[in-house]
Amino acid sequence: MSESVMSGLFRTKSVDDIVAAADHAEAGGGQLKRTMGLLALTMFSVGSIVGTGIFVILGEAVPKAGPAVLVSFILAAITCAFSALSYAELAGTIPVSGSSYSYTYATLGELVAWVCGWCLMLEYGVSVAAVAVGWGQYLNEFLHTFGISIPAAFANPPGQDGGVFNIPAILVVVLCGLLLLRGASESATANTIMVFLKIGILAFFCIVAFTAFDGSNFAPFAPLGIVGIQAAASQVFFSYIGFDAASTAGEEAKNPRRDLPIAIILSLVIVTVIYVLVTLAALGARSGQVETVDGVQTYVWGDGNGDAILASIVADVTGTAWAPALISLGAVISIFSVVLTVMYGQTRILFAMGRDGLLPRIFTRVNPRTQTPSANTIIVTVVISLMAGFVPLGQLAEATSIGTLFAFLLVNVGVMVLRRSRPDLQRSFRTPLFPITPILGMIFCGYLLLGLAGVTWLVFGAWMLVGLTVYALYGYKRSLLRHPEAQQWR
Secondary structure, X not given: OOHHHHHHHXXXXXXXXXXXXXXXXXXXOOOOOOOEOHHHHHHHHHHHHOOOHHHHHHHHHHHHHHHHHHHHHHHXXXXXXXXXXXXXXXXXXXXXOOOHHHHHHHHOXXXXXXXXXXXXXXXXXXXXXXXXXXXXXXXXXXXXXXXXXXXXXXXXXXXXXXXXXXXHHHHHHHHHHHHHHHOHHHHHHHHHXXXXXXXXXXXXXXXXXXXXXXXXXXXXXXXXXXXXXXXXXXXXXXXXXXXHHHHHHOOOEOOHHHHHHHHHHHHHHHHHHHHHHHHHHHHHHOOEEEEEEOOEEEEEEOOOOHHHHHHHHHHHHHOOOHHHHHHHHHHHHHHHHHHHHXXXXXXXXXXXXXXXXXXXXXXXXXXXXXXXXXXXXXXXXXXXXXXXXXXXXXXXXXXXHHXXXXXXXXXXXXXXXXXXXXXXXXXXXXXXXXXXXXXXXXXXXXXXXXXXXXXXXXXHHHHHHHHHHHHHHHHHHHOOXXXXXXXXXX
16 A cells, blocks of 8 residues: 555644534535533433443343442443543534544544544444344333233344334334424433433432441452452443533534533532442342352342342332332333433544445535434434344444444544644643653553454454445545545535
């Protein structure tokens, strides 16, 4: 490969040009409307983070660490915090829609930016389809309270528990798509309402569980030692993913340089407090003990009903059917909120990639009335609803972990590169303890990447091979950074 080709592949886009394209709707696309304040941005990230994870994760993590799972949640939050601080600095410096894709384009070059954007497609697109798949199951759980149920063939994913095609999964994706088409402001308002509802339901759980609180349930505190705490921390880490959602709204924030860094950090703080309180209440309300199963020590906690552990606890405490039904409603609302915010993020990242010429122009077309990328949103809705309704996602859904961690790693690298290459830039937030913080972010992300299963890496490798092929056949030739004349082809 010639030196000129290599330099073209790793040519960076000026921060000034990236921001100018957002402010002036360059490249023949459209301009998004700035409607979101600090509350809406924070709730976008909180809505993206607090999904079904907290409703089921305890039942899976407590057996690994016992009551010390509290420490695991805090360790996972600290791990996320390193990357969140890097996101906060770059979001305040490059306040555009592309999130880590745009940050990488400004720091590490076009090819790496494409790889990052392709990872984000995996993180956002496939993960939201996987989340939507579970909506029918939680909806059924809630409807059982009223003696209603959706047939298994239409409420479960294909090939699982008699599932043929998942109607609720398609429904939730289509509803979110219609809401996004109405406008960013309407979507943000709906999401804020849903976030407050699910926080309220989790607060209800805490109140109920604390009435049965027994301090003796915390002894012994760490029955499985440091190894158990680490194993649980790796698992609960993924229940924090989503704090970067606010960074995808850079072009629809009223005051992005001030509000984006605050929203990213504040959302992580809010979620950590919620998770710790829920965990504390659950552990205090239910006892457990160490047992040896097949020669392996584990912490047996309750009846092993991990998928509905919070509902199980409130059922035991209250002895009613409506209380666990309310927890199930919380899971239904959580999934809807996650689907909405993640689909929003996906459309905005595709918008930024299309504006750079790496994807077709249709992804940048903005409806003049709603000022949303309508065609982009319709395409995303159709693709995700088909995946959610008809495709057994399997290992592909698990591979989203790699896409997420890889994007986090690149952001940590990017913040260090930009500090060195453009020390003159206006930064509304600076990562503290630089460069220790981003280096620790890279180390933690790398550690978690190495711990993923081999089959997950194979799926990810296949996904990246497809992405590089698309770049070679389309993006490389149409890039507006290297081929400004390509604008006339679009």
